[in-house]
Amino acid sequence: MFQIDVVEQCKNNNRKGQLKLYRQYCDGMFCLAMRYVKNTDDAEDVLQESFLKAFQRIEQYEGNVTFGAWLKRIVINKCIDFLKSKKHETIEFEERHLPVTEDEDWSVDDGVTVKEIKAAMQELPEKYKYVVMMYLLEGYDHGEISQILSLTETTCRTRLLRGKGYLKQLLKEKNYGARY
Structure with missing residues (x-):
């Protein structure tokens, strides 16, 4: 009930509610x-812009999802916009070298740490990185990811x-031993 009351206060432009x-x-x-942005100052800027956008568009929040999920989507979009604006040169990855695997197996050897997997994720080409991060780290499904990224x-x-x-x-190249 707290969240609904506070959101209603925000819809009335109440600063204490915000x-x-x-x-x-x-x-x-x-x-x-x-x-996403890997820099404290940039993350603070993105966060500030995200909250501003959320409060400016709070009328669009209908309560179909939690406020946190709605805000999370705004933050992710702002992060992606920020990273795109910072990107000066894009190197196109040749997709023909990557076969599409049809399994749902995401397992890796026990010796691989979460930190190592996250570091490897950062090396992915941008168009794969965001989809993988949103799926694995944020828990979004294909429908939600496709909506957020307009795919x-x-x-x-x-x-x-x-x-x-x-x-x-x-x-595998880093000898972390991913299983297939």
């Missing part, structure tokens, strides 16, 4: 932004599968 929501979600959303679900699935293959290849 501050309550900000305090409730700022730490978690900062961690989310850091996973078809088929493209989303293909990028996830190719990203998975590329990730396993990166881990």
Whole structure:
């Protein structure tokens, strides 16, 4: 009930309500932004812009999902926009070298740490990285990812599968021993 009342206060442009929501979600959303932008100052900027956008468009929040899920989507989109704006040169990855694997097996050898997997994810080409991160780290499904990134679900699935293959290849090359 607290969240609904505070959101209603925000819809009435109540600054105290906005501050309550900000305090409730700022730490978690900062961690989310850091996973994408990798820089404290940039993450703070993205977070600030995300909250501004959320409060400006709070009328669009209908309560179909939790406020946190709605805000999370805004933060991820702001992170992606920020990273795209910082990208000066794009190197196109040749997709023909990556076969599409049709399995749902994401297992790796026990010796591989989460930190190593996250580091390898950062080496993925951008079009695969965001889909893989949103699927593995944020827990979004194909439908949600395709909506956020403005992709078809088929493209989303293909990028996830190719990203998975590329990730396993990166881990194998680093002798982390990904299983197939």
